[in-house]
Amino acid sequence: MSGIILAIDPGVSGGYVVSEGNGTLRLENWTGEADFLDELSALRTVAVYENLPLEVWLEEVPPYVGRNIPSSAAFKLGKSYGFLTGAVRASSFPLHLVRPAVWQKGLSGVRGVTGSAKKRILRDHAVRLYPDFTSKRITLKTADAVLIYHYAINNK
Numbered sequence: 001m002s003g004i005i006l007a008i009d010p011g012v013s014g015g016y017v018v019s020e021g022n023g024t025l026r027l028e029n030w031t032g033e034a035d036f037l038d039e040l041s042a043l044r045t046v047a048v049y050e051n052l053p054l055e056v057w058l059e060e061v062p063p064y065v066g067r068n069i070p071s072s073a074a075f076k077l078g079k080s081y082g083f084l085t086g087a088v089r090a091s092s093f094p095l096h097l098v099r100p101a102v103w104q105k106g107l108s109g110v111r112g113v114t115g116s117a118k119k120r121i122l123r124d125h126a127v128r129l130y131p132d133f134t135s136k137r138i139t140l141k142t143a144d145a146v147l148i149y150h151y152a153i154n155n156k
Helices: 033-050 071-090 115-129 143-154
Strands: 004-008 015-019 025-029 054-059 095-098
Touching: 004 033, 004 143, 015 033, 015 143, 025 143, 033 054, 033 071, 054 071, 054 143, 071 095, 095 143, 115 143
Parallel strands: 004 054, 054 095
Antiparallel strands: 004 015, 015 025
16 A cells, blocks of 8 residues: 545545545545544544645635636635645645646646536546546546646656
8 A cells, every 4th residue: 555645626525535545445425524524533533543744735726716716715715725735734744735727737627617517527528538437437526636636646
């Protein structure tokens, strides 16, 4: 085992990927703060018991999300990002922040596309890269987390 990687899409309707280093990937939908804190606690236990390093890769939220995004949506995204950043830092796990433009670099057909069309392209890339995802089907909500994980394992 090489270690535990937690890759997170901080969107309120996003998700996260857990890789416990044995080749098994677990995909989870974002269900709320309490559930995420339970996940961090469980991962800490596994890391300590198995003597594995644990690192977190989190999508860094841009300070300006565009004119087409309602301020209420931007607020929710910022709140989620702040919670996740604080929870991970309080847990003393190494935290890598990665901007969307960075983890999306090299994915064809993404540049210049926005909205649901972009989400579908990202999901297609995630499914292409991980066709045998073991825990759940990759969806529009969880594709970003899968691709952040992909970026993490290829840029350590």
